[in-house]
Amino acid sequence: MSIKKIFLLMIGLIALGLGTVGIFMPILPTTPFVMLAAGCFSASSSKLSRLLKKSRFFGCYIENYHNKIGIPRRIKYRSIIFLWVSLIISMIVTKTLPIVILLIVVGAVVTIHLITLKTKQEEID
Numbered sequence: 001m002s003i004k005k006i007f008l009l010m011i012g013l014i015a016l017g018l019g020t021v022g023i024f025m026p027i028l029p030t031t032p033f034v035m036l037a038a039g040c041f042s043a044s045s046s047k048l049s050r051l052l053k054k055s056r057f058f059g060c061y062i063e064n065y066h067n068k069i070g071i072p073r074r075i076k077y078r079s080i081i082f083l084w085v086s087l088i089i090s091m092i093v094t095k096t097l098p099i100v101i102l103l104i105v106v107g108a109v110v111t112i113h114l115i116t117l118k119t120k121q122e123e124i125d
Contacts, residue, residue, distance in 0.1 A: 005044040012040030012048065019058070025086070034061045070118030080111055 001009075019033030034052075041049040053062055064071060087107045091100045 008040040008044035012037040070120035
């Protein structure tokens with residue numbers, strides 16, 4: 001395995017780890033890290049690339065992003081609610097004004113980003 005492939009594999013694993021943490025910590029964005037991991041894996045390991053695309057947790061991120069389908073409205077709402085609940089808890093725990101201001105700014109930016117993403121039309125059965 002070449003040095004380039006090893007480097008891309010390491011970056012992909014780190015990005016996937018950060019994306020995983022981002023699921024639970026709204027300060028870290030999940031989608032950009034998962035997209036970075038997908039790109040790195042596609043250039044370094046076809047096996048990891050296939051596993052990531054078939055992943056129950058990350059496969060939909062990659063498919064929706066790749067096909068420019070968008071995010072379902074309910075997922076947007078859940079993400080924004082989870083984001084603000086987590087941020088408010090962090091603000092209450094920290095009680096430090098600069099940190100609170102930073103969390104508000106991060107929350108506002110992430111909320112705007114989520115709102116501006118294309119909304120996937122949900123299928124009605």
